[in-house]
Amino acid sequence: MKKQWLLSGLTAAICGVLLSQSHIAFASSQDKAGFTPTIEQKITARQVSILLDKMHYLDQPLNKAMGEKILAMYFDRLDPARTMLLQSDVDEFTKKYADTFAIRLRQGDLSAGIEIFERYRTRANEYYDFAKDMLAHDVNLHTNQTIVLDREEAPRFKTKEEQRQHWQNQTTFSLIGMTLSQEDDIAKDKAFLEHPELSRGQDLVKNEKRTPQEILINRLNRQQQQLSRLKNDEIMETVLNNAMQTYDPHSSYFAPVQANEMHIQSNLQLEGIGVSIRADRKNPDYTRIISLVDGGPAAKTGQIRPNDLIIGVAQENEPMVDVIGWSTREIVSVIRGKRGTPVTLKVRQPNTTDSNARTVTIVRDIVKQEEAGVQHRVVEVPYQGGVKRVGVLEIPSFYLNFEARRSGADINDYRSVSIDTAKALTALNQQHIDGLVVDLRNNPGGSLDEVSKMLAMFLKQGPLVQIRDNQGRVQVYTDRDGGKQLYDGKLAVLINLGSASASEIFAAAIQDYGRGLVVGSTTTGKGSAQVQRDDIILGSANVTQRKFYRATGGSTQNKGVVPDIELVNIYEGMEFGEREYKNPLTWDTIQAAPFVPEGKYAKPLIERLSKESKARQLSDPQFIYLAELNAIRKMDDEKKPAKVDIDQRRAKLDDIEKRTLAAENARRRATGQTPFVSWATYQAYLDARAEERAAMKENERPKLPEDEAYITEAATLMFDAH
Structure with missing residues (x-):
């Protein structure tokens, strides 16, 4: 057995939740026949169950009540947006397995989890077919419908009719987003062509020829193909990882392929770019960068940040490939490559539009944390x-x-x-x-x-x-x-x-x-801290066993x-x-x-320092800019209904872009810089700057002024405190 205390927040960085957010409903008669677990898979399930039952920090037995909780979380992990499984599906499997889910896991019986997964796969395939058929015809982008994108706490659909209406709205809304994103790319291309100096000698024109519908159909095809390619170990991983993360979010199970990935990262050496990724919790269509390996190629660019969403990958001399809907394994496979070869990522921060995406070229290397x-x-x-x-x-x-x-x-x-x-x-x-x-x-x-x-x-x-x-x-x-x-x-x-x-x-x-x-x-x-267990028959597991406390x-x-x-x-x-x-x-x-x-x-000193700091932040161009970005981000709240109408969506995005550009230009004026004349030129500038900074050595790259504002304010407070 190998034990290693894992103190960072990265223990689930490459977790194997390979499931797409999507939207569907169909009869159990169309469910694919589930696989029959091997002896090794059954033993692995028993071993993971023992770890949870006997070794987890919570000291919580894997009993009937815990089994019910694991089952309920499994539905939400498979379908986090609650748009795919009907309430009747959940009721059916809850009635069938809630009382026995825990004992099944303790016995190494994965059949319940497999059966539920295959129902999920049936629903997903029906959605993909529905959406692709809809996109094969003209789609009305001017409707009076609304959609709530963040349905994490919403009730599940009770009927196929209301579910299909949501799929239709979702597909239309996705097409609207794709159309507007392409409009932004065209405007940016025009800015580069009309003002070559913006590119600073770099070839940054995208020149996308596909229609938005073609791009979206391709994305749906990839998602469907990904789902069909899932191997039995990956389905087992989904079941067991869900059980572990029901105990706490940092306990994880990794099937053999993922366990090998963890081993590579723990040795601090691989040929790649040095990022840890996982499926986004709210929208598993997206892959989120959780962390960067210190000194790795991605970190050295200065343009890849924790929390970035990867939306595209391009190999050397090849076009950008849309990777929304790809699994973490698939993305890792295209990011990895021969040392010295380039790979280009298209990334954006959550709660920002695709027009805010950054394109970053990274040269693969042996990644050593040292x-x-x-x-x-x-x-x-x-x-x-x-x-x-x-x-x-x-x-x-x-x-x-x-x-x-x-x-x-x-x-x-x-x-x-x-x-x-x-x-x-x-x-x-x-x-x-x-x-x-x-x-x-x-x-x-x-x-x-x-x-x-x-x-x-x-x-x-x-x-x-x-x-x-x-x-x-x-x-x-x-x-x-x-x-x-x-x-x-x-x-x-x-x-x-x-x-x-x-x-x-x-x-x-x-x-x-x-x-x-x-x-x-x-x-x-x-x-909390986790112990790494490599003594299970297939893969490995991290189990939370300790908790930190201050001296107080x-x-x-x-x-x-x-x-x-x-x-x-x-x-x-x-x-x-x-x-x-x-x-x-x-x-x-x-x-x-x-x-x-x-x-x-003393409390009075802290109160005085805080008051004085707030006054400085309200007058500092960098803090004003960052605060305004926070306010702008709130304009597009996915918990609130959004209009499924391209004109209204365009107007809202235009408003967001105008406010963002105004915030940038206000700080430029305040710091003696020339304002940008348009959103397209601003975005073109950001792309060019990103490429230019990426070519610099890390210790030679100028610090961003918004980052340095924190250093200055922290230092000022430090001296004021004394």
Whole structure:
């Protein structure tokens, strides 16, 4: 058995939920005959059941009540938009299997999950046939219908008639979106042709010849083909992974193909671009980038970000292929390739239109996490009529070469975040900085040992973090270096919703000891650790077995770390992080570990600093711009009815684009730059800039002004606090 504590928020990064969001209904007589599980698959199901029943942190038996909960979640994982399975389907299978679902899993009997999956597949095929037949004819894009895209909490359809009306609206709405996206691409092509200087010498004209209906039919064909290609192990994975994630969102089962993928990533070396992906929770037609490998080709471009949706992939000298509806495995297979060859991704952030998509070319390479890591620099920050020299320590993750350490390699022969941080702090101390900002934004976590070593560089002594296991035993990680501090000056820690796990441990300890000011927005809330089990007969599993607690006794789970001073939250309105997952572990407390704070920020001081910071943010062009983007994002709420009419949809998107362009031009005027004359030229500029930045080395790429605004504000608050 191989055990490895997984502290980052990435344990489900490549989870095998291969299921499309779609919309359908048909009779059980048309269900495909399910496969008969092999002996190995049955044993695997029993082993996974034992892990949940006996080893999970919750200490929750896999009993009848838990089986009912797993079954209910299975319906929602297969059909998250609640547009495919009728209520009668759910009622039928609930009546048939709710009482026995748990005992079946314990016995290694997968037949119930397989039968339900085949009903799902029947419904999906009927939808695809319906939609493709509709698209083979002229489609009226001017209707008086409305559609709610986010149906996660909506009731399931009771009749085929109301379900078919939704499919019709969905297909029409998709075609409207495709049509408008193509209009944007044509306008952008025109801007490049009329103003060649925008492309900066790069070939960025798309020149798409297919009609929107042809593109959409191709997408539906791929989705249907993907569904038909699912192998038996993949269906087993869907059943077992659902069972594990009903216990908590970070427990996962990986079938052999996915287990091999996890093994490759844990070894920190593969020929690819260095991203972790999974099907989007709300809309599995889309694949979401969960994280970037430190120093990997994607991270080096500076244009691929966590939370991006992959909507297209192009091989060298080949056209862009629309990959909406592709499985994570299929996308991995086209992204991977020979070292030194290019692959181009088309990506966009959630809750943005396809016209906001970015096209990024990445050169495949051997991905090693050690190739990049801690970055440090000194910036000059205006302060009270003078200038302060501020050290910036950027921590991408709490990385460690586990393989090298296990093999007994010399500590000087491999990379770890604590080694690199010690070197960076030594260099910064020699430059006589006036204060230090530790940037943990979008840091997904990593090694518990490493975050403990790092905290010891900033704190004198005392408990750092408490770990509680599924037996109630508590272990305390303590700084016992006799009061040594590699850095003892002024300190601020910058966090956001993308900061998870080990990042939260670091920020919480700095906050509890009063060692520095914690600034930004509330963190992910991933306060658990998983053990990796490779001793099951097929594939592997990650099981949550431990939970983190602050020295004060409060958990970092679910609540996350709340900053002392709030800054604009760039993820406002986006649904990700622990609090948005289904079945997250709850927040709770244990007994505090005795410790002596090194300092304490008084409540009146924090209130004054917060008030002054808000005033600065309201006048700073970068924060004004980011706040306006948050407001614009709220204009297209998928929980509210949207008009299924191309003119009204175009008008709404035009409004969004006008506001976005106005926000960009306002900050350009405020910073002495020339405004853009149109949306198309702005988008063309972004494409060209992205390609230009991608060609630069990571440490030579200019920092984006909206990112640097956080560093400046954190530094200002740090000095004001003292």
